[in-house]
Amino acid sequence: MNVKLIIFMSYKKECVHVLSYRLVTTMEELESYKNTWSEILEREKNNNPFIEFEWVSTWWTTLGVNDNVEIYIVEHEGMAVAFFPFVRSKRFGGIHHFSFIGQGFATYMEVIAVKQWKEPSIGYLLKELSRKYERFILELHGLLESKNTSQILEKYAIEHRVPHSIFRAVTPYIDFHSIKLEDFLHKYRKKFKSIQRREKKLKALGYVTFQAVHRERIAGMFDLFERRWQKKIDKSRFTEQQTRRFFECLTKEKCNALRVEVDSLQFEGYWIGFTIDICCRDRNFCQAMGHDPDFNMFGPGRLIERENMLKAHASNYRFYDFGSGYEPYKFEWYTHIDFSRRFVMSTKGKRERILRLIMILRDRLKGQLTNNHQLVKLKRDRLGELRYFLKNARLKDWFHSFKKGINRLIAVHIFDIYVSEKDQGQNSSSFNEMFIQDVMAYRGRANYFSNYQKGYRIFRNSTKEIAFLRHDQLIYEEKIGFTHKLPSDVSYIKENNCQLSDIVAKVQEEGRAVCISVHWYEGKRRRKLVQLGFKKVERIKIFQLFNKKKVYRKENNWLKYLQSQGKNIDHLWQLVLLPMFT
Numbered sequence: 001m002n003v004k005l006i007i008f009m010s011y012k013k014e015c016v017h018v019l020s021y022r023l024v025t026t027m028e029e030l031e032s033y034k035n036t037w038s039e040i041l042e043r044e045k046n047n048n049p050f051i052e053f054e055w056v057s058t059w060w061t062t063l064g065v066n067d068n069v070e071i072y073i074v075e076h077e078g079m080a081v082a083f084f085p086f087v088r089s090k091r092f093g094g095i096h097h098f099s100f101i102g103q104g105f106a107t108y109m110e111v112i113a114v115k116q117w118k119e120p121s122i123g124y125l126l127k128e129l130s131r132k133y134e135r136f137i138l139e140l141h142g143l144l145e146s147k148n149t150s151q152i153l154e155k156y157a158i159e160h161r162v163p164h165s166i167f168r169a170v171t172p173y174i175d176f177h178s179i180k181l182e183d184f185l186h187k188y189r190k191k192f193k194s195i196q197r198r199e200k201k202l203k204a205l206g207y208v209t210f211q212a213v214h215r216e217r218i219a220g221m222f223d224l225f226e227r228r229w230q231k232k233i234d235k236s237r238f239t240e241q242q243t244r245r246f247f248e249c250l251t252k253e254k255c256n257a258l259r260v261e262v263d264s265l266q267f268e269g270y271w272i273g274f275t276i277d278i279c280c281r282d283r284n285f286c287q288a289m290g291h292d293p294d295f296n297m298f299g300p301g302r303l304i305e306r307e308n309m310l311k312a313h314a315s316n317y318r319f320y321d322f323g324s325g326y327e328p329y330k331f332e333w334y335t336h337i338d339f340s341r342r343f344v345m346s347t348k349g350k351r352e353r354i355l356r357l358i359m360i361l362r363d364r365l366k367g368q369l370t371n372n373h374q375l376v377k378l379k380r381d382r383l384g385e386l387r388y389f390l391k392n393a394r395l396k397d398w399f400h401s402f403k404k405g406i407n408r409l410i411a412v413h414i415f416d417i418y419v420s421e422k423d424q425g426q427n428s429s430s431f432n433e434m435f436i437q438d439v440m441a442y443r444g445r446a447n448y449f450s451n452y453q454k455g456y457r458i459f460r461n462s463t464k465e466i467a468f469l470r471h472d473q474l475i476y477e478e479k480i481g482f483t484h485k486l487p488s489d490v491s492y493i494k495e496n497n498c499q500l501s502d503i504v505a506k507v508q509e510e511g512r513a514v515c516i517s518v519h520w521y522e523g524k525r526r527r528k529l530v531q532l533g534f535k536k537v538e539r540i541k542i543f544q545l546f547n548k549k550k551v552y553r554k555e556n557n558w559l560k561y562l563q564s565q566g567k568n569i570d571h572l573w574q575l576v577l578l579p580m581f582t
Contacts, residue, residue, distance in 0.1 A: 019120065025071075038257070041053075046257075048109075050106035050107065059105065072084040072125055082113035085112070086099065092354075095136065095352050099139045099140065106141075137344065139359065141342045144339070144340050145340070146338045162348070163356060171322070171337065184335075199303055202298040202303075209266045211266065222238070224274055228291060231293075232381055250278075257281055265291070265300055265303060273292065276288050286308065294446040409545075410546075411542075414519070415540055416539050419513055420504055420515075420532065420533055421533055431467055467495065467496075469494040475515060492517075493514055
């Protein structure tokens with residue numbers, strides 16, 4: 001046993017003794033090591049896309065062009081056995097700060113090393129840096145605990161009594177080898193059914209596709225991301241010019257191990273969602289997703305998320321990686337979790353201890369804030385909406401916002417329901433129905449999409465202006481959240497007081513009665529309805545105080561009205577019961 005220990009110690013000392021390092025500071029110098037770098041990762045079956053040579057070189061020539069990049073290459077007998085991709089800067093009175101390249105863009109990072117040389121190389125280089133720099137701080141992000149690099153660094157720091165700190169972030173992922181697809185679909189069947197319901201509503205309105213995007217057309221991805229985040233605070237810098245150039249260059253890289261895949265969710269040829277994935281061997285890393293906020297009611301984010309996971313499974317990727325972070329959506333599909341570490345180590349001087357303490361306090365505070373999802377939503381969504389409003393609001397918007405704020409506290413809504421006979425009036429104007437494809441290019445199209453999702457039909461007049469909205473199942477007062485089921489031959493109409501007689505005649509042509517709601521203060525509108533043969537059948541009062549709402553239905557002549565039209569009462573039980581539950 002002692003002989004083996006002596007041999008091992010001698011071998012370890014010999015390894016350290018024969019190691020040397022070379023410093024590379026230009027991309028041209030690093031190009032000569034491309035084959036060695038890639039061969040090491042291929043031999044170690046690396047599935048971290050952010051340490052592949054193509055990712056590193058693309059980052060360096062685009063996003064990192066102004067950084068002081070230093071690649072330390074540890075060699076054994078002239079052969080490169082480890083690469084340390086660092087960025088060095090000076091801070092706080094000349095303290096040298098070392099960090100991995102790609103901060104803010106590379107979720108995971110690693111030392112690129114032959115397995116048996118990783119620990120000797122780390123120990124050797126840290127000693128060399130200590131000799132070269134009297135004061136330095138090492139801050140390494142994205143070290144997965146499933147690998148052993150962070151444990152080697154921690155062991156070194158303990159053995160040499162070096163001040164250090166470790167921070168962890170969760171990284172959820174799906175391991176498709178641990179669960180059959182049928183079992184996965186069954187496990188999350190409720191979520192899939194919810195997605196399918198929304199997908200069905202969207203497909204009923206038009207043609208929906210999920211398809212790969214050629215690299216020449218990825219500009220649509222950035223435009224969609226920008227629309228998605230225009231009312232939010234975005235710190236990802238995803239749409240900045242340099243970032244766009246980085247991803248455009250990365251998609252052009254030809255490499256067997258690394259692939260960038262961009263997919264789009266399209267409705268009638270328009271982008272309504274996208275996903276960009278960086279894939280490395282058996283890992284599909286979801287870099288970013290986005291969807292058009294105008295389609296929120298159809299859940300395009302959920303839809304593209306589902307399609308992307310199923311595509312990864314069909315492409316035989318083992319891991320579907322959601323990335324680091326505590327966002328709730330990442331924990332709705334995961335099967336396993338890993339942790340990524342941020343390792344901070346410094347020399348023993350006072351100044352570097354103070355700087356390390358500041359960094360520790362910063363990271364702990366940041367961790368507490370990012371783990372609080374409600375606080376994140378407040379900052380990202382609410383403050384983002386406020387910033388957008390202050391920047392773009394007109395006087396009219398200020399008035400509506402003030403009114404909306406008052407109504408959230410206390411509100412009184414009083415309106416009447418008027419119904420026409422079926423045989424009133426003659427049609428003198430032509431109205432054409434507008435389908436969702438017709439409003440795709442309209443400004444403020446989100447309002448139209450919302451109406452379609454609620455079941456409205458939209459009609460325009462001969463001058464191509466919106467004339468009226470029609471619902472054949474419900475009375476729909478969206479602003480106050482009131483709905484009421486309609487009889488089978490009655491249509492609810494919303495119009496802007498123009499061409500009312502023609503609108504009524506148009507609907508009555510189909511043998512249907514017309515139902516219209518009128519607020520208590522609209523006297524002129526009431527008189528016009530009476531002239532057109534409408535009858536008041538019900539008055540509704542709604543009182544709201546904070547989150548409490550009370551509905552009073554002063555009259556309910558629906559039953560009498562329908563009896564006078566010769567309707568069978570047996571089919572109208574909803575009209576009797578509904579007021580008691582409204």
